[in-house]
Amino acid sequence: MMRRAVIGTAAVTMAISMAACGKAGDDKKDSAASGDTKSIGLLLPENASSTRYESFDKPFIEAKVKALCGDCNVKYSNAEGSASKQKQQFDTLIAQGVKVIILDAFDATSTASWVKEAAAKGVKVVAYDRLATGPVSAYVSFDNEKVGELQGEALVTALGAKAADANVVMINGDEADPNAAYFKSGAKKALEGKVKKVVYEASGEWKPTVAGQKIGTAITSLGKDGFQAVYSANDGMAAAIITQLKAAGINVPVGGQDAGVDAIQRIVAGDQAYTIYKAYKPLADSAAELAVNLLQNKDIKSVASATVDSPTDKGIPAKLLSPKVVTKANIQDTVIADGLYKAADICTADYAAACTAAGLK
Structure with missing residues (x-):
């Protein structure tokens, strides 16, 4: 009887142990299925052509996510100008169980299969700044054709009375970026009938070195x-273009976009005619709010009240913000008034005299 009791007790103990092991395995399986409900992926495209991503977009998004969800975190990577590297970063986030990814695609035309595969696994993608192909859950950006229109209008204004007889060179953005097509289309619309003609056009690929070569x-x-003016799709390329023009002894209006501090300094100095200011904080805040709402299964229509179509999908919920032209005349009322920069950020020793002349304070 004693031996039977021992065997019986051992059997019960083993059964309890096996049940416990089964429960632990089930918990692990459930956790993997539910994914990481406290992390938001953030993938930005590059850090060579523009300083904005590291200086503004990333910290603004991280701060807004933390404000909306105190125990949430942002898992960040920069593609450093490589579509293949960004794909690896995207796959890593999915493997880690991240359920929402904010994606500023380096090559928006290549993302359709990524986003489709992610959606099949319950991962939601917020297309940021550039409209990624594939079934994205939401899109936040600026009215990018309007950006191009403002660029073209600002170039005509910079030419003044010379506009009607002016030949224009256009150095456009990367053709893999759908925004570049919108910028070019908007700029051409604004230039048409206002300047003589576009006499040379090429892609600078968002690379200053390439823009300089072009x-x-x-x-x-x-x-x-x-030629009497140069359209540059962004400020990074404009910097290289201006360097080459100076070396050749050519002084014509050049404009860009992104409102980097170096571009504002070139405007103050008279080297660059204008830039386009896209208020990064509202853009970043909107992306963070969309991402947190999607993570928490909340409605996003209060944020993304418009819709847009991509080459692969229709009726994507979207929020589109309005850009502004910045010239020497309104630096104080735009980037300084909005707190993007302090006058001291712009008016370093090399630009102190020009800042005083421009009335910056």
Whole structure:
């Protein structure tokens, strides 16, 4: 009887142990299925052509996510100008169980399969700044054709009375970026009938070195007097273009976009005619709010009240913000008034005299 009792007790103990093991395994399975409900992925495209992503977008998004969800965190990576690297970063986030990803695609045309596969696994993607292909859950950006229109209008304004007889060189953004097409389309719309013609056009690929090479080709083929203005799709490329123009002894209006502090300094100094200011904080805040709402299964229509179509999907919930032109005349009332920069950020020793002349304080 004693032996039977021992065997019986051992059997019960083993059964309880096996049940406990089964429960632990079930818990692990449930956890994997539910994913990471406290993390939001953030993938930004590059950090060479523009300083904005590291200086503004990333910290603004992180701060807003923390304000909306105190125990949430942001898992961040930068693609550093590589679509393949961004794909690896995207896959890593999914493997980690992240259920919402804010994606500013380096190559928006390549993301359709990524986003589709993610959606099949219950992962929601917020397309940020650029409209990624595939079934994204929401999109937040600026009215990018309007950005181009403002660029074109600002270039015409900079030319003044010379506009009607002006030949224009266009150095556009990367053709893999759908925004670049919107910028170009908007700019051409604004330039049409206001300038003589576009005499040279090329993609600078969002790379200052490439933009510098392209403007060099334009100078060689057109001559120093063959054009009277240069449209640059962004400020990083504009900087390289201006350097090449100066080296060739050419002084014509050049504009860009992104409102980087170096661009504002070039405007103060008279080297750059204008930039386009896209208020990064409202953009970042909207993306963070959409991401947190999606993570918490809340409605997003209060944030994304418009809709847009991509090459692969229709009726994507969207929020589109309005850009502004910045010239020397309104620096004080735009980037300084909004707190993007302090006058001291712009008016370093090399620009102190020009800032005083421009009335910056």
